[in-house]
Amino acid sequence: MIDKDLIHIGVPMFLDFISEVELLLTGALDRCGYKVEEGVNNLGLDLCPHADLASSVAFRLAPVLKKSPVAIAKEIHQAISPEYKYVERVELAGPYLNFYMSRLFLNAVLARALADNAWTGRMTEKVIVEHTSANPDGPLHVGHIRNSVIGDTLVRILRRAGCTVDAEYYVNDMGRQEAMVVVGCDHFQLDGSKADHAIARVYIAANKEMETNPGIRAEADQVILRYEAGDPEITAKIQSAVKYAIGGIEETLHRMNIRHDSYHWESEFVRNGSVAEVVGLLEKTGLTEWEDGAYQLDLNNYGFEKKMVLKRTNGTSLYITRDLAYHRWKSANSDRSVDILGADHKLVSGQLRTALRLLDVREPEVVIFEFVSLPTGSMSTRKGKFISADELIDEVEKQAFEEVKTRRPEESEDFLREVARQVAQGAVRYDVVKVSADKATTFDWKQALDFEKLSAPFIQYSHARACSIIRKGDQTHQTPEQEIQEFQADLLTGENEVALIKKIAEFDLIIDRAARELKPHHLATYARELAECFNHFYRFSPVLDAAPELRDARMALARAARNALRTTLETLGISALETM
RNA sequence: GGGCGCGUGGCCUAGUCCGGAUAAGGCGGCAGCCUCCUAAGCUGUAGAUCGGGGGUUCGAAUCCCCCCGCGCCCGCCA
Structure with missing residues (x-):
């Protein structure tokens, strides 16, 4: 039987196991009269294949105590209190101290994984995550979606960690790019294709036209000037073009299971006076000056040439000025603000943060991702050189459809289409999120269309298998509630069973880490494991x-694993298919 | 030229922040497993001077310095 009280004490997960180990270690160190320096992980705790948690603290003490690490570890080991709950035993392995999880802990993890809403972290901050924010001058391409997928996954991770998150799209309606779109609309006809793609066509055409017709540039300048002045005709034109493009972009985002909670147009911050206000505040720093007819901020003393x-x-105002106002607003309306930005924004986001510091405004946490390029070179919306997200999703869906059809030929067309859609959505997201943001990548069709082990379908498939077992088990046996009450968790002693429970336990640690470090790829790695x-x-x-009793226990574990897989997939924004 | 980032088996990547016990996966090779809960799965096998060189340390893929290669940036664009 499992200890039902544990469910009510709540949260017996990996972080609690770690807490207990820390308590045991610091207690033992005290008793020995040993002191470790303050610092991150000063107890030398580490996940490793030899133990559930290992400490190499003896190495750190050795130079100070002038004793061998092996001798120190032995002393600490002997001083460890025998009173523990989640720890089963502490083994001395030379200079290392190895901690193992107790049956009580494993059973508690199982109980928790079987409960509803088992995984909500303890963070309480209000967080604004700004992501995607692509210019409304064309469709999202395979570079943009790195931003979208990283951003949306972080939104989900932070929510899972307990935060209240607002996902925001910052719309660049005042920039030169949008002015070029309006000029493009004046000179060329929007065709009937998907809105964002149609906008891209006139935008590309206008840029091409500009090569031979310098008048185009002057027209764009006029658009910028008149929009900033609030000219109603231009305002109407820009608003309709922006809304049209964003509509198409949203459609693409929805295909990837991504939604924003709010949109902020940069013009909003010009119209409500906060851009002027920010410029005024910067003036008070004494670092501003008029030079070459433009108003500039000198950040030379802060490392910017x-x-x-x-x-x-x-x-007229510039992107950075408007962005300053937007960030001031974000900081005032959140406890944490996070920006997802491409590598080309490194310098400018550094300047932005410095300027915010001068204004005594909390800086955003910036997640920079490196570029996605094509085998033929870098992408450019302006030059029409890109693979659109829609094209990618279409291809992956086509491939997924063929795969499902081969495996489930008896199923209806609707079933195949729906599974293919959700497999494709997951495949695209996972393919992006599995790579660390600071790695530059080259887009590869072969890899995008690979549905094997290092992919979302692999994880979705595991979940579907768990569901299949549960479905079959439920058909012939009692209700889920009864099973949860009655199974004997102690029977789950097989190597694979214990390993699975331990992996389930790790979930909260992974979420905590990913939420603090803003590294969504940790969750992708965890999902695969x-x-x-x-x-x-x-x-x-x-x-x-x-045999009946073992069967019930394994059913419970299958259920716990199903829950863990489902939660992990949902946090990655990938559908937890029950059959595929 | 300067700044930032990256360099891990043939290919793609995790591990690097916070140094610890045999460098972990995938793709592709090779050899196996469907009268057995979905084989989008599982098992085994071959394959790595962790870009190069110095240094710090009891210990370096991980920290420091130099060099090489690749990417991004250095607009009154965003």
């Missing part, structure tokens, strides 16, 4: 054919 231009010669653990369990621990 180039001055930051706040206003053009013709008086969890699926792998489940597949081993599936392969080596038959559930339905096991």
Whole structure:
């Protein structure tokens, strides 16, 4: 039987196991009269293959105490209090101290994983995550979606960690790019294709036209000037073009299971006076000056060679100035604000943060991702050189459809289409999120269309297998509630079973880390490991054919694994398909 | 030229922040497993001077310095 009280005490997960180990270690160190320096991980705790948690603290003490690490570890080991709950035993392995999880802990993890809403972290901050924010001058391409997927996954991770998150899209309606779109609309006809693609066509055409017709540039300048002045005709034109493009972009985002909670147009901050206000505040720093007819901020003392231009010669504002106002607003309306930006924004986001510091405004946490390029070179919307997200999703869906059709030929067309859609959505997201943001990548069709182990379908498939077992088990046996009450968790002693429970326990640690470090790829790695653990369990621990009591225990584990897989997939924004 | 980032088996990547016990996966090779809960799965096998060189340390893929290669940036664009 599982200890039902544990469910109510709540949260017996990996972080609690770690807490207990820390308590045991610091207690033992005290008793020995040893002191470790303050610092991150000063107890030398580490996940490793030899133990559930290992400490190399003896190495750190050795130079100070002038004793061998082995001798120190031995002393600490002997001084460790025998009173523990989640720890089963502490082993001395030379200079290392190895901690192992107790049965009580494993059973508690299982109980928790079986409960509803088992995984909500303890963070309480209000967080604004700004992501995507692509210019409304064309469709999202395979570079943009790195921003979208990283951003949306972080939104989900932060929510899972307990935060209240607002996902925001910052719309660049005042920039030169949008002015070019309006000029493009004046000279060329929007065709009937998907809105964002149609906008891209006139935008590309206008840029091409500009090569031979310098008048185009002047027209764009006029648009910028008149929009900033609030000219109603231009305002109507820009608003309709922006809304049209954003509509198409949203459609693409929805295909990837991505939604924003709010949109902020940069013009909003010009119209409500906060851009002017920010410029005024910067003036008080004494670092601003008029140079070459433009209003500039000198950040030379802060390591920036180039001055930051706040206003053009013709008086209009620039992206960075408007962004400053937006960030001031974000900081005032959140406890944490996070920006997802491409590598080309490194310098400018540094300038932005410096300027905010001067204004005594909390800086955003900036997640920079490196570029996605094509085998033929870098992408450019302006030059029409890109693979659109829509094209990618279409291809992946087509491939997924063929795969499902081969495996489930008896199923209806609707079923195949729906599974293919959700597999494709997951495949695209996982393919992006699995790589660390600071790695530059080259887009590869072969890899995008690979549905094997290092992919979303692998994880979705594990989940579907768990569901299949549960479905079959429920048909022949009692209700889920009864099973949860009655199974004997202590029977789950197989190597694969224990490994699976431990992997399930790790979830809160991964979420906590990913939420603090803003590294969504940790969760992608975890998802693969969890699926792998489940597949081993599936392969080596038959559930339905096991003896009755073992069968019930394994059913419970299958259910716990299903919950963990489902939660992990949902946090990655990937559909947890029950059959595929 | 300067700044930032990256360099891990043939290819793609995790591990690097916070140094610890045999460098972990995938793709592709090779050899196996469907009268057995969905084979989008599982098992085994071959394959790595962790870009190069110095340094710090009891210990370096991880920290420091130099060099090489690749990417991004250095607009009154965003």
